Amino acid sequence: MGGVMRPSKYDWARLDPQVDAxxxxxxxxxxxxxxxxxxVQTIRDRLSYRRRAPRAGMKRxxxxxxxxxCLNCRAAFRVASPFLRLCPVCRADCG
Structure with missing residues (x-):
């Protein structure tokens, strides 16, 4: 049963305001x-779920x-990783 969530038994969009009131x-x-x-546990679980912080990794x-x-040809380039020291052209030539 990997990763498939079934729909909620309750309509929380309607119930949440009632619970809050x-x-x-x-x-x-x-x-x-x-x-x-x-x-009672259903209400407790819902309140706990609503207080929970968003999961890390959801927004990248x-x-x-x-x-x-470039360490090889000295051309300027921009890269996302601090470990890449060769420009794309020189990396392609090495591969």
Whole structure:
């Protein structure tokens, strides 16, 4: 069962505002669950999910380009990796 998520049993787009309103009234999670006819753990899990920070790696940031001069021909070039020291032309000639 790798990576396939099934759709949620609940319509959270509709339920989240209701949960927030009940909590804002001072109700406890157990009372909110009872009012919405849901399991207490379901409400707790949803609140925990909403508090969670976005997962690392979800948004990839392009690395900054580094200005280099080729160690072989001394041509100027830009590269994303600090480990590349030969320009694309010289790298192609070496391969």
């Amino acid at each position: 009940l909590l804002a009234k001072g109700m406890r999670v157990t009372q909110v669950a009872q009012a919405l006819e849901m399991r 940031v392009a690395p900054a380009l580094i200005d280099r001069s």
